[in-house]
Amino acid sequence: MILVVCAFLAWAVGWTLNLTLxxxxxxxxxxxxxxxxxxxxxxxxxxxxxxVRGLQVPGVILPPPSAVARAFVQNGNVLWVxxxxxILKGALSGYLIGCGAGFIAxxxxxxxxxxxxxxxxxxxxxxALPIVGTAPILVMWFGFDWQSKAxxxxxxxxxxxxxxxxxxxxxxxxxxxxxxxTYAASPRQSLEKLDLPAxxxxxxxxxxxxxxxxxxxxxxxEFFGSPTVGMGFRISTSVGQLALDMVWAEIVVAALAGxxxxxxxxxxERIVTFWHPSQRS
Amino acid sequence: xKTLLAILxxxxxxxxxxxxxxxxxxxxxxxxxxxxxxxxxxxxxAQVRRDMSGTSLTLKNLGLISATWELKRPRLPAPHQVAIExxxxxxxxxxxxxxxxxxxxxxxxxxxxxxxxxxxxxGILLAVGIVHSKVMDMSVMPWAIVSQTIPIIALxxxxxxxxxxxxxxxxxxxxxxxxxxxxxPVVVGMVKGLRSxxxxxxxxxxTYSASQAExxxxxxxxxSLPYLFASLxxxxxxxxxGAIVGELPTGAVSGLGARLLAGSxxxxxxxxxxxxxxxxILASVLVGIVGLLxxxxxxxxxxxx
Amino acid sequence: MTVGPVIQASGLDLTFQTGDGPVHALKDVNLTVDxxxxxxxxGPSGCGKTTFLRCIAALETPTGGSLTVNGMTPDEAxxxxxxxxxxxxxxxxxxxxxxxxxxxxxxxxxxxxAEQDKRVDRVLKxxxxxxxxxxxxxxxxxxxxxxxxxxxxxxxxxxxLLMDEPFGALDEIVRDHLNEQLLALWASTGKTIxxxxxxxxxxxYLSTKIVVMSPRPGRITDVIESxxxxxxxxxxxxTPEFIQIAHRVREGLRAGHSYD
Numbered sequence: 001m002i003l004v005v006c007a008f009l010a011w012a013v014g015w016t017l018n019l020t021l022x023x024x025x026x027x028x029x030x031x032x033x034x035x036x037x038x039x040x041x042x043x044x045x046x047x048x049x050x051x052v053r054g055l056q057v058p059g060v061i062l063p064p065p066s067a068v069a070r071a072f073v074q075n076g077n078v079l080w081v082x083x084x085x086x087i088l089k090g091a092l093s094g095y096l097i098g099c100g101a102g103f104i105a106x107x108x109x110x111x112x113x114x115x116x117x118x119x120x121x122x123x124x125x126x127x128a129l130p131i132v133g134t135a136p137i138l139v140m141w142f143g144f145d146w147q148s149k150a151x152x153x154x155x156x157x158x159x160x161x162x163x164x165x166x167x168x169x170x171x172x173x174x175x176x177x178x179x180x181x182t183y184a185a186s187p188r189q190s191l192e193k194l195d196l197p198a199x200x201x202x203x204x205x206x207x208x209x210x211x212x213x214x215x216x217x218x219x220x221x222e223f224f225g226s227p228t229v230g231m232g233f234r235i236s237t238s239v240g241q242l243a244l245d246m247v248w249a250e251i252v253v254a255a256l257a258g259x260x261x262x263x264x265x266x267x268x269e270r271i272v273t274f275w276h277p278s279q280r281s
Numbered sequence: 282x283k284t285l286l287a288i289l290x291x292x293x294x295x296x297x298x299x300x301x302x303x304x305x306x307x308x309x310x311x312x313x314x315x316x317x318x319x320x321x322x323x324x325x326x327a328q329v330r331r332d333m334s335g336t337s338l339t340l341k342n343l344g345l346i347s348a349t350w351e352l353k354r355p356r357l358p359a360p361h362q363v364a365i366e367x368x369x370x371x372x373x374x375x376x377x378x379x380x381x382x383x384x385x386x387x388x389x390x391x392x393x394x395x396x397x398x399x400x401x402x403x404g405i406l407l408a409v410g411i412v413h414s415k416v417m418d419m420s421v422m423p424w425a426i427v428s429q430t431i432p433i434i435a436l437x438x439x440x441x442x443x444x445x446x447x448x449x450x451x452x453x454x455x456x457x458x459x460x461x462x463x464x465x466p467v468v469v470g471m472v473k474g475l476r477s478x479x480x481x482x483x484x485x486x487x488t489y490s491a492s493q494a495e496x497x498x499x500x501x502x503x504x505s506l507p508y509l510f511a512s513l514x515x516x517x518x519x520x521x522x523g524a525i526v527g528e529l530p531t532g533a534v535s536g537l538g539a540r541l542l543a544g545s546x547x548x549x550x551x552x553x554x555x556x557x558x559x560x561x562i563l564a565s566v567l568v569g570i571v572g573l574l575x576x577x578x579x580x581x582x583x584x585x586x
Numbered sequence: 587m588t589v590g591p592v593i594q595a596s597g598l599d600l601t602f603q604t605g606d607g608p609v610h611a612l613k614d615v616n617l618t619v620d621x622x623x624x625x626x627x628x629g630p631s632g633c634g635k636t637t638f639l640r641c642i643a644a645l646e647t648p649t650g651g652s653l654t655v656n657g658m659t660p661d662e663a664x665x666x667x668x669x670x671x672x673x674x675x676x677x678x679x680x681x682x683x684x685x686x687x688x689x690x691x692x693x694x695x696x697x698x699x700a701e702q703d704k705r706v707d708r709v710l711k712x713x714x715x716x717x718x719x720x721x722x723x724x725x726x727x728x729x730x731x732x733x734x735x736x737x738x739x740x741x742x743x744x745x746x747l748l749m750d751e752p753f754g755a756l757d758e759i760v761r762d763h764l765n766e767q768l769l770a771l772w773a774s775t776g777k778t779i780x781x782x783x784x785x786x787x788x789x790x791y792l793s794t795k796i797v798v799m800s801p802r803p804g805r806i807t808d809v810i811e812s813x814x815x816x817x818x819x820x821x822x823x824x825t826p827e828f829i830q831i832a833h834r835v836r837e838g839l840r841a842g843h844s845y846d
Contacts, residue, residue: 015416022416033419040420061443118287122295128514128568130522133537133557136545141356175673178645182671184664185694193690197681215432223438223529224545231435239438242446247439258431275680275722 003054007047014043060242071245072252078234079253086231087257089146091218094153099210102158103203106165107191120166127159135221144225153217157210164209168202169195201276204269211261215254299360300350305335306357307349312338314352315345358551366555379535382559388536389524390563392452396459397520401513403460404467411468412475412501413493422472428465434458437526455527455536462523463516470512474505503582510575517567525560537563590657592746592778593619593642599650600637600804610803611637612648617797617806619780621745624772626789627782627797628835634804635782635797639748642780643671655746667695669746670739674754676731678723678738685710685719688738695742709737712771729760733767740775747779754784762820765791769818786839790814790832791823798838808838 018039021032045065051057052064059067072079109119135152142148172194180190222232231250238246273279312322312330323341324330330338339346350359358366367382374381407425411418437458444454478500486496528538537560544553600612612634619625627635640646641653644660655663663669670691678687685706692702710716713733723731732752739747753761765788772779783789789796790812798808812831814822822828 018416018420022419027415027419036416036419037421037423041424060446114283114287114290117284118289118291121284121288122291125565128518129561129564130518130525132522133525133541133560136541136553137550137557140545140548140550173677175675175677176679178640178643179671179673179677180694181645182643182664182669183691183694184667189694193694194679197679200681212430212432216434219432219435220526223526224542235435236438239442242442244439244443251435251439254435255431259427262430273681275724277724280724 003050007050010046014039063245067245068248072249082231082234085229086218090149091214094150095214098154098157099161102161103165106162110166110169123159123163131156132220135224139225144227149218149221152221153214156213156217160209161206164202164206168199171198200273207265215258303357303359304346304349305339307352307355308335308338311345311348358554362551363554366551385537385540386559392455392524393459393520396456397463397517400460400463401467404464405471407468408471411472425468455524458523458527459520462519466512466515470508474508475501478504513571514568521564591618592621595653597651598648598653600648613803613805624779624793625795626793628789629799632801633799635799636750639750639782669748670744672739672749672752674751676735684721684734688741691742705741709740713737729756747777749781751782786832786835
């Protein structure tokens, strides 16, 4: 019981700290903007730990963060192998193939008004579908290993990428096109010097949406069959063995991988589309 | 009109490609079945056939092409097979039958809607809190944004099993997954929407010396609606995926996810495909309904584009 | 090269087919522009002044009559890169620096690197933007952006400059300054300039020839040869001659338009 009281004390301390940091004048500093969410996160973790211990919640229902951290450290090897299997082999290769294919298809679709009219609604429709559902089919076709996971990811990221590329290539204004026309520029020159650079903010939007989709696809596809390695496999088997600390450790890996992946793409975006109003500061 | 023609052309092209792809993919199975039925096939030895590609088998057995579209367990079922299965399992079965897709669809849909309603409601409340409290904004908002980049759906199996172990099963665990999947997009979209009025508009409210509540009801809430609906569309699609994935880990016997899983266990490809299409139709109907609501509401408010 | 007219239009018609029936954007337009002229097109919106300029640039195709640019069809002239076009907005690419924006047409037309650099330096000097080559468009003011877009149109040495309300979005003070600079540029390069505007003082101040147009159907109602000298300080706008021409332009505009 004392621990539970401590948990609420910790909450009060954390919240008061944040209240002082969120005052006018302090809140605008970069340090405060980083510290406040960190304090909030740490407070939640401390409360979690104290309440779980205080109420003696069994580990098969909710392990305390310390147990998750222990599992994370002790099973570093397993986590790494799973990471390589699911993220590097499954998600990343599917991401590259799917985004590449969607981008190229988008360039071709944008060339023809007819194709664009036809493909865009179909692509928008497909982008909203529960495409992870294709996982059992693709596992059947490509086997249990990472190739089938890459295939699921490819299908998942293809349509968002296609739709964003086509939307981006429609971005140049009539005036900018007229300008290229007055220079008697060839279609290839227009594409290279006008359409592609102008489309980049949209292309990166598609790339960013696709990072999360890629991880979802690779992990969920493993629920439909996988070799005895991989994050989705580990999550479903550990759940079966009630080893929830391991499940949480895998989720921590997924969170870190997702944030890092998204962060890398955002960094590339910042470099490539530095000129776009949303990136200037 | 021109757009409709273009869409039909694209859909038609997909159908043609689908039928064409089904031929080489199913040819091996078709040949084996034909041979068992006593039909002459080339080459006759199964051993030799195993090393040949689907295309070259097709070229040697042109007579069997139509058979590849009628197999019982094809690797890739033809469109009409899926359509017939869909018809059989919806219109031809009693709604409460275990073999009815409407029954399975409803199991998934009810969890989706329940979770979506909770996720959206809580999301809107949190967004209102974030907009009005700087501490909440600074503490919670970064985490809400980060949550969009991580595959939180990976939590699904654990939630199902943990809730099962404390005696909660059925619709609630799936609804919880649906709820948290729709929660974060709604928070982020709604905060953006509530902040969308520009300085001139808020200054105007200020000159009327409007209270915070009045500014909220008369300015912030109406201007947030386009943003809210954009995230509702994302949210409801995510909710459906959540409900489907929520059916996988416990080996649930009903629901679209259960149909997918059962189909993949027993190699019932036609069943997988029809469950997949049912899910797709459900998703597009749900997104479509949100879209219609959006259009109706925005038009009534004079905001329609 | 023969010293024929730069632009020659006779009986030019352009009809757009719209959902509400045909719209006569241009009807029976006859005009000759000689080398070295500074021609302004003035009129209310819908009078076809921009449409006419776009016909010269082969951005629109006339439906009747004849139009030649340097003795060629507009499209041949476009392919021969006979003109530079300046739009209402600067339209600089935000992902390119000012210098690289000016290089854009040069890259497309296949100039060598060294030649590109040389020309960029020269035209930046012409529009008084030396030292700004490394800046991005969004780091400059609207007036500077528009000057950069003029530099871009000058870079490939076309003899004809087509300008579509280039200063329309700028404030009066910046506009005066740019008008002065444009005249100086015109005097030093001897180019032919066709200039669309809806400002009477701007048209009178800049032009050797003022073409007054009116709408429905778009047509020319008056062509005024300006008696003003080529050398024009800003305060020429206070002289009786200037006011007299401005008055005639205003009368022409009023006659062609009922302002209902």
